[in-house]
Amino acid sequence: MAEHDLSFDAMGSHVRLLIGEPGPGMAPAAAAAEQARRFVVEFDAALSRFKPESELCALNADPRRDVPASELLRTAVKAGLRAAAQSGGLVDPTLVGEIESAGYVASRAGVPGEPLAVALAGAPPRRPARPNPASRWHEIAVDDEAGTISRPPGVRFDSGGTGKGLAADLIAASLRGYSRFVVDCGGDIRIGGANALAWPYEVFVEHPLSGERAFVLKLGTGAVATSGLNVRIWRDADGRFAHHLLDPASGEPAWTGLIGVTALGDTAVEAETFAKAALLSGPEGARAVLAERGGLVVHDGGRVESVGPLSAKPRIRIPAAPPTGAAA
């Protein structure tokens, strides 16, 4: 069972592709992986808010209400709007000014963060985040026929909440027909392929405090994503600890009593949305968010709690049949 394994850095994180045997008439796994790598580079160049030449930055700076946009940017904006709607506004894609005010104005890839345990000790009292009823993400619209994005000038869009998941989903769509595959865009993971159903992958969930394996999932299809505070913590201009998951109601970093959430979903965007919404909702709200699809929450003190179907999911499966070659 040979699989092509390609890893590289992009989108401010680590990307990994595992691609199995091609179906009839499909490109070899190595060629598919290289094509996917090029796509991720283009995706990052177009949608990064840290690159002034990106199409996203051009959109955010454009004074017009209706702005011509590429299919990729329109797809990214639609994904962000779906996440906002699905989360009731908790995953808000318009908090660009707020995240910059918190001190996140440039990529923090490779920048060592403050220790999470220290930040937790100095963080404000815990409370669930809330949506901002005055948020203007409702006013953003995508017109695929006209090829435009409409929004009130000055309302800026950030693809950061769903970008890596979207990249994983788009690559996964191009890998249908391979025996099995994994697309891992910075922990937002999409799994597929006919053989993966019988031969699922093991996915380790990293504990945000210790970095050790907190849980092992077996996934044959679908997606899993993790949202957590442990990677990007810094001190703002006032010396307070800050991170990138904001409470839309206050525009400030959210300290909800949870430090990490892993969620399952049909797509990586969906899983990422569940994970972020659950973390922002705090312990009680997270159980509700994850009840249907399942997930894992890590409390401030480090306690790991499995929620929903995941808590009852069998840890060992007997495959129905071994893989017999490339899938159609």
Added chain:
Amino acid sequence: MTRRRPSPRAVVWGSIALFAVLLALLTHQLSASQPPAPRPVLVRTVIKRKVVTTYVPTPGRSTVSTSGSAAPLPAEAAPITTGAS
């Protein structure tokens, strides 16, 4: 009254004659008998249920890295891990 013992020659010839008679009788009986009717054969289907527990390899261990053709393959590739990024 004394009884005459048969001579050895008469005993030998008598035994041979008796053997020949019995042999002829058995041969005739064997050739005259019908072959036995074929017995019906009962075929039974035996289903054996076998549960095979197969070790599912960690994907990293079943992968082949071809990113560097000149470099040796890693002994063990990294596992798939989800975490905040």
